[in-house]
Amino acid sequence: MAGLPSVLLATCTALLALAAPSLAGDPDMLQDLCVADYKSLEGPLRLNGFPCKRLENMTANDFFSDMLSLPGNTGNPVGSAVTAANVEKVPGLNTLGVSMSRVDYAPWGMNPPHTHPRATEILFVLEGSLGVGFITTTGKLFARTVCKGGVFVIPRGLVHFQKNNGGVPAVAISAFNSQLPGTQSLTEAMLAAFPMEPTDVLVRALQIDGGAPVHVV
Known part of the structure; x- marks a missing residue:
């Protein structure tokens, strides 16, 4: 019984290894x-x-x-x-x-x-x-x-x-x-989301000033 946890761990590891290619x-x-x-x-x-x-x-x-x-x-x-x-x-x-x-x-x-x-x-x-x-x-x-x-x-x-x-x-x-x-454009993800991302988030992420929000149409 003492070796049971090790057996379970080895089994789980093997199953995860088999599952990895499917990802x-x-x-x-x-x-x-x-x-x-x-x-x-x-x-x-x-x-x-x-x-x-x-x-x-x-x-x-x-x-x-x-x-x-x-x-x-x-x-x-x-x-x-x-x-x-x-x-x-x-x-x-x-x-x-x-x-x-x-x-x-x-x-x-x-x-x-x-x-x-x-x-x-x-x-x-x-x-x-x-x-x-x-x-x-x-x-x-x-x-x-x-x-x-x-x-x-x-x-x-x-x-x-x-x-x-x-x-x-x-x-x-x-x-x-x-x-x-699937395709995700970085520009659209940052500037064309709906609803818009909070301006303060964009300001800090892009290191720009806090003027009027920029939005890509």
Whole structure:
């Protein structure tokens, strides 16, 4: 009986070690197919995915999209556009734990600092040259130039960015190990929350004066 606590501790440790890989992405699927049935949703609440269509109602089109073939509109202040092929756009991705995005960059445009809380990203530069980087939780910056044909990996949940290094448009394709990676822009999180964050919080966090609150529309 004296050794029982040690046995329990070892067992718990082993179980935690086995469970750790499941934290790296979406939960594993338990069936061959689970095409998202958008029509059966009666409210915004869902648990790790959409309800499944009945097998007889599935078609090949549920697994197809040509949306990444079209360039996004980069005529905006930051000079970039993200086109996401995730489970909300491609129903066949439901429960598969993967998705992709196309990012178009105007000359000298950038994809501002943001995070994907639910996925690791691997970015492939299709055209042009990008400055790409991410920042660790200890404040270490990993950044470099990635030219056409190169890839760059961004660990899950870390703040990262891309900027076009040239005077011509650039294009990149990103792959994620989540059907819905989520994107949180740092600027919008700080300045465009609703209701607004308290001004004194922003003043102290950003080390600015206490004038009129700044709000991004």
